[in-house]
Amino acid sequence: MEESDEKLTKIKVAVLGDSGAGKSCLIAVFSAIKNNRTENFSEILEDSAMTVGNYYLSLAFQTLT
Amino acid sequence: MTMPNNRAVKMNIWDTAGQEKYRAINRNLYLGAQGALLCFDLTRKLVNDDIDLWRKEVQEHASSKCCIVIVGTKADKEEVLPETRALLEAYSKMNGFQFVETSSKTGSNVQEAFKIAVSEILLTKDPKKPDRAAGNGEGFGLVPDVSKNNRRNCCS
Numbered sequence: 001m002e003e004s005d006e007k008l009t010k011i012k013v014a015v016l017g018d019s020g021a022g023k024s025c026l027i028a029v030f031s032a033i034k035n036n037r038t039e040n041f042s043e044i045l046e047d048s049a050m051t052v053g054n055y056y057l058s059l060a061f062q063t064l065t
Numbered sequence: 066m067t068m069p070n071n072r073a074v075k076m077n078i079w080d081t082a083g084q085e086k087y088r089a090i091n092r093n094l095y096l097g098a099q100g101a102l103l104c105f106d107l108t109r110k111l112v113n114d115d116i117d118l119w120r121k122e123v124q125e126h127a128s129s130k131c132c133i134v135i136v137g138t139k140a141d142k143e144e145v146l147p148e149t150r151a152l153l154e155a156y157s158k159m160n161g162f163q164f165v166e167t168s169s170k171t172g173s174n175v176q177e178a179f180k181i182a183v184s185e186i187l188l189t190k191d192p193k194k195p196d197r198a199a200g201n202g203e204g205f206g207l208v209p210d211v212s213k214n215n216r217r218n219c220c221s
Contacts, residue, residue, distance in 0.1 A: 008075040011186050013179070014095050014127065016119055017104030019083030022138035025169035026104060026178070027080050033176050041172050057078045 027057055034059060072187060076179075088122075095127035099189070100134070100182040105153055107137040107166065108144040116156050132185035133162045136178050141168035 015023045028044045079098070081091045095101070101123045105111060116135070123131050135157045137150060150166070157164035163181045167174040 008073045009187065009190070011074055011076045011100065011183065012079070012098045013076060013100040013102065013182055013186075014079045014081060014091075014098040014123070015102045015104060016081050016091070016095075016122065017083055017102075017136075017138075018106070018109075018115075021083060021104040021106045022167075022169055023083065023102075023104045024080050026102070026136065026138060026167060026175060027078055029169040029172055029175045030078075030179055033172060038172060041170055045169060057080065059076050059078065 031057055031059070074183060074187070076183065078179075092122070092126045095123060095131075098123070098127040098131055099186045100132040101127060102134050102136050102178060102182060104136045104138050105149070107139050107149050107153075108142050108146060109149065110146060111149045111152055113152065113156065116153070120160070130189065132182060132189055133160075134178060134182045134185070135162050135164045137164070137166040139168065139170075140166040140173065141170045 015027060017023050025045055028047075029041055032038065032041065032044055079094050081087070081094060103116070103119045103123070105116065120133065123133060135153055137153050139145070154164055156162075163185070165174050165178045165181060167178050169175060
């Protein structure tokens with residue numbers, strides 16, 4: 001399904017917290033779940049490094065009943 | 066938790082560096098954020114001021130109306146401190162925030178944390194529109210074919 005940008009409700013969410021709180025892992029795992037990669041969470045955690053600067057992840061989806 | 070249904074949503078998630086030295090840069094990011102997930106390690110000792118600090122960061126630099134979700138991370142660990150859990154729970158209750166415990170290791174409640182944020186933002190954005198959803202919010206359907214997944218450095 002293709003959605004034009006005008007039809008999308010755009011949301012900006014910031015993930016904050018102290019260093020080592022698990023912010024990047026939370027986002028990485030969320031992204032993995034979204035992409036149906038639900039068996040390799042440990043690998044994701046192992047690959048995670050300290051965030052320097054800022055990153056963003058853009059996800060488009062549809063809310064359903 | 067209710068979720069306005071059948072809405073196409075594009076969510077930009079900003080991952081910020083937690084270190085103090087990046088605080089000034091991060092403040093530019095909060096600008097315009099409709100939602101914030103404040104993450105706290107459940108295995109670390111916390112005091113009220115630690116949570117307050119992040120809440121103020123958001124409310125002063127994003128917006129006072131920014132939807133805040135308090136997230137307790139690493140819930141799978143044996144070292145989880147009951148006092149930290151209780152403090153986060155009490156703080157959330159007192160300030161009217163949603164609180165969720167997550168584990169990135171098991172994936173437990175990770176989607177839930179973002180679902181709560183999205184629900185609150187959509188309801189705040191469009192409070193007059195009644196929810197057509199039955200109300201269980203099950204439908205945080207991440208429909209794969211409309212998804213774009215790009216992790217980028219903000220400066221690239």
